[in-house]
Each structure stands twice: as C-alpha cells, then as structure tokens.
Amino acid sequence: MKKTILISSTILTACVLMVPVVFSDDDRREYRQRSVGVAAATSPAYKEECSSCHMAYPPGLLPERSWKKIMAGLETHFGDNAEIDAESFKKISEFLAKNSADKSDYRRSQKIMRSLRADDVPIRISETPYIKKEHDEIPEKLIKYNDKVKSIANCNACHSKAEQGLYDEDGVNIPGFGRWDD
Ligand code: HEC
Ligand code: HEC
Structure with missing residues (x-):
C-alpha cells in the first residue's frame, strides 16, 4: 500500500515537473498567431x-x-x-x-x-502598401459592387477570423464567390 502511494506520488511529481517543457494548446495557438497573423x-x-x-x-x-x-x-x-x-x-x-x-x-x-x-x-489599413498588394488581384466586382463587401476596409466580410487577427487563406470566403485559390 505504502509502496503504491510512493510510486504514484513519484509519478505525479514527475508529471508536475514535466509541465513547463510541454507546450499547451494556448502556447501553440499563440505561436501560430504570431507567425501568421496580428494580435x-x-x-x-x-x-x-x-x-x-x-x-x-x-x-x-x-x-x-x-x-x-x-x-x-x-x-x-x-x-x-x-x-x-x-x-x-x-x-x-x-x-x-x-x-x-x-x-x-x-x-x-x-x-x-x-x-x-x-x-x-x-x-x-486598406491603403497600406502591404495590404493593397495582398488584394490587388481581387476584381472590383467582388469588392465595390458586392453588397456584402463594399470596401476592402470590411475585412471580416471575407476573412472569417479578421477580428481575431487571423488572415491566412484557409479563412478566406468572399461573399457570393467563395474560397479564393491562386
Ligand atoms: C459612427 C461610426 C464609426 C465609429 C463609432 C468608428 N468608426 Fe472607424 N470608420 C467608420 C467608417 C464609415 C469608416 C470607413 C469605412 C469604409 O471605407 O468602408 C471607418 C474606417 C476606419 C478605419 C480605416 C479602415 C480602412 O482600413 O480603410 C480605421 C482604422 C478606423 N475606422 C478606426 C476607428 C477607431 C479607432 C474607432 C474608435 C475610436 C472607430 N473607427 C469608430 C465609422 C466609424
Ligand atoms: C473581398 C474580400 C476581402 C476583404 C474585404 C479583405 N480581404 Fe484580405 N484577402 C482576401 C483574399 C482573397 C486574400 C488572398 C489573396 C491571395 O492569396 O492572393 C487576402 C489576403 C490577405 C492577407 C495575406 C494573407 C496571407 O496568408 O498571405 C492579409 C494579411 C489580409 N488579407 C488582411 C486583410 C485586412 C487587414 C483586411 C481589411 C482591412 C482585408 N484583408 C480585407 C480577401 C479579402
């Protein structure tokens, strides 16, 4: 009995000590966001x-x-x-x-x-050179003449996670057009 407690507490201690080197889901999410998005x-x-x-x-x-x-x-x-x-x-x-x-x-x-x-x-934001360049292949009819978009300033019309700062292509869906593949 005592031995079991000793062994399990040893395992428990080992697990606790290991926690700092294991990446949590939050760490992974933050790393991904840092490399693909903005905060x-x-x-x-x-x-x-x-x-x-x-x-x-x-x-x-x-x-x-x-x-x-x-x-x-x-x-x-x-x-x-x-x-x-x-x-x-x-x-x-x-x-x-x-x-x-x-x-x-x-x-x-x-x-x-x-x-x-x-x-x-x-x-x-929509007029910074980087953001302009990223969108220069999208035809006007999908932006200006699209009632659900109207302007590039309306980031969240096409980027489903725009407010969370994520803009990768997976999250892009242009209303009335769909996913964008280039
Ligand atoms: C009463 C409505 C209203 C409120 C409140 C408001 N905005 Fe705006 N904002 C606008 C309009 C309208 C535009 C132009 C949108 C367009 O061109 O499609 C705009 C555009 C912007 C843009 C430029 C978007 C782009 O990239 O073209 C920024 C940045 C911005 N607002 C920041 C703010 C900040 C910061 C606040 C809070 C202090 C704020 N806004 C509150 C109406 C508002
Ligand atoms: C009309 C829909 C639409 C709107 C509105 C829009 N985007 Fe985009 N955005 C796209 C598409 C489509 C792409 C992919 C372009 C490509 O890969 O050629 C893109 C690409 C991007 C990229 C590059 C992503 C990458 O992985 O390289 C960023 C950053 C971005 N958009 C930010 C924004 C921001 C910020 C706004 C608002 C100020 C905005 N977008 C508004 C459709 C849109």
Whole structure:
C-alpha cells in the first residue's frame, strides 16, 4: 500500500515537473498567431467604442503614428462623427499605442511596417502598401459592387477570423464567390 502511494506520488511529481517543457494548446495557438497573423484587440473600451460601425481592427495593423492621427480626427471620421468621452479616449489611445504594428513582433505587423516609409502616416489599413498588394488581384466586382463587401476596409466580410487577427487563406470566403485559390 505504502509502496503504491510512493510510486504514484513519484509519478505525479514527475508529471508536475514535466509541465513547463510541454507546450499547451494556448502556447501553440499563440505561436501560430504570431507567425501568421496580428494580435487581436483585447481592450474592452476599444471594443465597445470602435466596433459599432465596423469590426474592432486589431491595433497591430497600423503604426502608433497612424492611430494617433485617427484618434485626433474622430469628429470627422470618414464622414462620420465617432467622438468619445475623455476617459475612453485616454484608455483607447494607450491601448492602441502599446499594441501598434511598430511595437509588435507578429509577422503581419512587421510586414505592414516594412511596406511603409518612415514618414508615411496612413489612416487606412486598406491603403497600406502591404495590404493593397495582398488584394490587388481581387476584381472590383467582388469588392465595390458586392453588397456584402463594399470596401476592402470590411475585412471580416471575407476573412472569417479578421477580428481575431487571423488572415491566412484557409479563412478566406468572399461573399457570393467563395474560397479564393491562386
Ligand atoms: C459612427 C461610426 C464609426 C465609429 C463609432 C468608428 N468608426 Fe472607424 N470608420 C467608420 C467608417 C464609415 C469608416 C470607413 C469605412 C469604409 O471605407 O468602408 C471607418 C474606417 C476606419 C478605419 C480605416 C479602415 C480602412 O482600413 O480603410 C480605421 C482604422 C478606423 N475606422 C478606426 C476607428 C477607431 C479607432 C474607432 C474608435 C475610436 C472607430 N473607427 C469608430 C465609422 C466609424
Ligand atoms: C473581398 C474580400 C476581402 C476583404 C474585404 C479583405 N480581404 Fe484580405 N484577402 C482576401 C483574399 C482573397 C486574400 C488572398 C489573396 C491571395 O492569396 O492572393 C487576402 C489576403 C490577405 C492577407 C495575406 C494573407 C496571407 O496568408 O498571405 C492579409 C494579411 C489580409 N488579407 C488582411 C486583410 C485586412 C487587414 C483586411 C481589411 C482591412 C482585408 N484583408 C480585407 C480577401 C479579402
């Protein structure tokens, strides 16, 4: 009896000691996301204030200087008034600055950064050279003249996991057209 307890507790201890070297599902998911995507938006204030008209764009899709410019112009935001209260403004600005593309080591964020010149301050993700290049083979009729898409800014119309920061081809489904193979 005692021996059994000793053996099982030895096995148990060994298992506990082994845990740190075994990768959990979360680790694997994070590794995959780092290599294929950008980090998802996590700030509750950001999600609340910046996802009523479009998806909450992951902050790693633009550099800090772009987010600053966007936040400074919320009163006249792409033809809408997207002004917010001072407290949310502060929280969201801090969140965007900390998680922007120039602070991120996620692969897509770095590709976006490499496509920009140091003095480029784009306020559209859809107009950064990297994102433009990735979509330049999609015919206009599938975007502009597609009621379920309208604009490339509508990332989640085609990328089912856009809000989570995943853009690999497996997740692409263009409304009225389907999967994209090239
Ligand atoms: C009242 C509606 C509204 C709210 C609220 C709003 N936006 Fe927008 N936003 C728009 C519209 C409209 C566009 C242009 C979309 C298009 O061209 O298809 C846009 C576009 C954008 C784009 C550019 C997308 C692209 O790549 O072309 C960014 C970035 C953005 N918004 C950030 C924000 C942030 C940050 C907030 C929160 C502080 C916010 N938005 C809140 C209406 C809104
Ligand atoms: C009309 C549908 C559509 C919209 C809207 C769209 N995409 Fe895409 N996106 C695609 C397709 C299709 C591809 C694959 C292109 C290819 O492989 O030639 C793609 C590729 C990409 C890639 C490269 C993925 C890879 O594995 O190389 C990224 C990153 C991306 N999109 C991000 C975005 C972001 C960010 C937005 C919104 C600002 C967006 N997309 C909006 C259809 C769309």
